[in-house]
Amino acid sequence: MGKVLIIGAGGVSSVVVHKCAQHPDVFEEIVLASRTKSKCDSIAAQIDRPIETAQVDADNVPELVELIKKVQPDLVLNVALPYQDLHIMDACLETGVNYLDTANYEPEDTAKFEYKWQWDYQDRFKDAGIMALLGSGFDPGVTSVFCTYIQKHHLDEVHTIDIIDVNAGDHGYPFATNFNPEINIREVTARGRYWEKGEWKETDPLSVKHAFEVPENIGTPNIYLMYHEELESLAKHIPHLKRARFWMSFGDSYLKHLEVLGNVGMTRIDEVEFNGQKIIPLQFLKALLPDPATLGPRTVGKTWIGCQVTGLKDGKEKTVTIYNTCDHQECYKEVQSQAISYTTGVPAMIGANLMISKVWSGEGVFNMEQMDPDPFMDLLNTCGLPWKVIDGPVIDLG
Incomplete structure (x- = not known):
């Protein structure tokens, strides 16, 4: 049905890749990228189906844009650090690709957890005709x-x-x-x-x-x-x-x-x-x-x-x-992976699943509670989080 580009190669990313791979009808192609390609290769080696890997600096918007243009995904799934959210959103805007993350942007020099920086992208994403789904983890999500x-x-x-x-x-x-x-x-x-x-x-x-x-x-x-x-x-x-x-x-x-x-x-x-x-x-x-x-x-x-x-x-x-x-x-x-990574990674996959399959769609920046809960709740029961x-x-x- 579609192609997903996953950015980040930590514990949550590993769960996301495993769970996306379990749904080949939705995630026909999976590309995994991070600053350290060897981490992506280690995750890919655990999966029974082919996973393409790449190197990218998520702080570098031109690098991200180049990778997105090369991969041409239907969705960029961000499981990198919260400091990098805006860079990845900028790259999605430039390439016209839908975006999803699990945690809101946080400035590197201030412990400030707020949505205002990402909510400010509302008009730009709407004008571009693309969707950003924020916080598709467990809490938030x-x-x-x-x-x-x-x-x-x-x-x-x-x-x-x-x-x-x-x-x-x-x-x-x-x-x-x-x-x-x-x-x-x-x-x-x-x-x-x-x-x-x-x-x-x-x-x-x-x-x-x-x-x-x-x-x-x-x-x-x-x-x-x-x-x-x-x-x-x-x-x-x-x-x-x-x-x-x-x-x-x-x-x-x-x-x-x-x-x-x-x-x-x-x-x-x-x-x-x-x-x-x-x-x-x-x-x-x-x-x-x-x-x-x-x-x-x-x-x-x-x-x-x-x-x-x-x-x-x-x-x-x-x-x-x-x-x-x-x-x-x-x-x-x-x-x-342990349950903390699992409970974040599974909902990230579910949100991506619903976006790629167009069960959840829209133009602009959305939080999880703005979407119809029923299809998400159904997938929680069948994907490991009853x-x-x-x-x-x-x-x-x-």
């Missing part, structure tokens, strides 16, 4: 689709949204991150932020927490109030919304390591001078930590990610919870 599915099928009005992300997995290291360490640590150390009654409210980092008895006997971790980018787009696109919050689980050991690293300056994102060279401490720390792509064989346990949504149904207050659980080792058996609905809450978050 599936969580937004969960909310619109509840809005479409279970509630007449959505009033509050609590997104809860629990990773009860264990990789055996004293300290490691399950996705890009630089992005992970910037996200976790940022101030908490949530939307309520038409305005944003802030909290000190990780200062608000609740114990959560996770359904299906997955554990009882602490979950912490954080800011996450889908809150911004949900607040913009969900009518009648009164409050939207995001919660993520962290173990005590992880938080203690993070506290110590922060105290000694290793999580700084500004330049410091060391032996006559300028270095960014967080980037140096990233080089010391285990590569998330290597965690698959040793990670055990499950993830639980869901949305607890309240609102009105037939004039009465109602709460609906929708969630997915994912087993790290089952993911590794299927695609040689979901469940509970009538009622799973936790009292106040």
